[in-house]
Amino acid sequence: MPETQKRLLLRLHAGFFRHLNEQLYTCHSSETNRLFSSDPSVFAKYHELYRTQVEKWPENPLLKVISELEKLPNRTTIADFGCGDALLARTLKNKRVYSFDHIASNEYVTPCDMMHVPLNDQTVDVVVFSLSLMGKNLSDYISEAHRVAKPRGKLRIVEVKSRFESVSDFVSKLANLGWRVDNVDHVSNNVFIWIRAVKQERRASGPVDLRLLPCLYKCR
Template sequence: MAKTKNNIRVKNMERGSQKGNRVRKGKALKINGSKLSQKSSKINEKSEVKVQEWMNDCPSIRISKGKKKKAPTASLRERMEGRLQGAQFRLLNEQLYTAEGTRSQKLFKKNPEAFEAYHSGFQHQVQQWEFNPLDKIIANIKKKNCNLVVADFGCGEARLAQSVANKVHSFDLVALNEHVTACDMAHTPLPDASVDIAVFCLSLMGTNLADFILEANRVLKEGGALKIAEVESRFDGENGAKTFIHEMSKFGFKLTSKNLEKTFFYFMDFKKVDAISKRKGLPLLTLKPCMYKKR
């Protein structure tokens, strides 16, 4: 009889241990009632991933042999939080590269915290690079006349504007600080032919790149400079870069210099030689999306 009761107790304990939150193989992780799947290419615009709230609700770790429950250690909490933030960044990054700019703008307008999460994840990636391509662009602009007006497309925290003496118009989907104007980069509030230098530093994202380049053509003065820095892999090698340069000529831009060395980034400088106002007849202008691997 005693043996039967012990067996019942053991089975009850096993059932209880199985009721805790756990991530089953092939299932999506549930956070605050929303599903977050690393393989998904769609974002639920209504969902908000709040790491701290999830960590507060995180189930305690069960210790065998009758020991007391123990809360997760700081290092474990940090690892769990880091993995969650990394998954969220990759999902948002995929959204930016595989959707039109207007769609991404609507997403981040409804949920500015998502943009902040993306920017935080991006900054984490930057820290792992040997150098930041924006530093090279800043150094180049510092050598030019400080009276030249600059437009920074996809500026992030507007570090360019805070690093040079020039007047800089900083644009991005969300204004992270007072230096940034929130807008769709295909439709900025700048007048025609009002800018001397336009910059796209790792910001040619989305499926409508042609619209961004057309906007740069519109706001640039005749003879104005267009500076582009992008991840090498997006061009699929030097042949892909040559194709991109050829297509840019149809948007009214002539290549003035390039750096296609194997340094992870490609740098291209163009000059506006023709005003292009119509989208009809122009090439699609595409680059491969830049997807970050899980670390």
């Protein structure tokens, strides 16, 4: 393929990825679920381009999460919300990992809307959100994580730093949703923030408006 054609193709792919990303960050998860369910090829293309983006990062943040989870006992049960191609489950084969996303890209993944996952109450030890807090109903995701987590279950979140207007405000709202944050790591990497929290029973009685900024991609 001629070099000029390659560059054009890359720009078209980048434009598609940027547009879809902005859409996913700003719509309700039920809308996202309908979009991908109606045309699974869009989901496949999105994750193909996502993997290309990962290769450009200084590190894949999910690998740090996996490294931490590998140290837990083999009986540990994990729920991976927004798992993509289920790298976590494919790597941690000595753990029980439930992998959820809008579309099943392989046999490890259970397709669903992450605000309603097919697990019973208090069934998992650790819930993971690795770059998957996308949409305008994030509180629904975190509430669902609280429902399926065992008493004193753990929550692991990794997200892009630029999405946080205020880390302290985000931590406060996690507490309102039933999660006590024990550690926030924002110094070991220039791009990502890792949050570690533990389930607590006390929660706010009213709605909690948990928000993150979209990752908006500039046209180039």
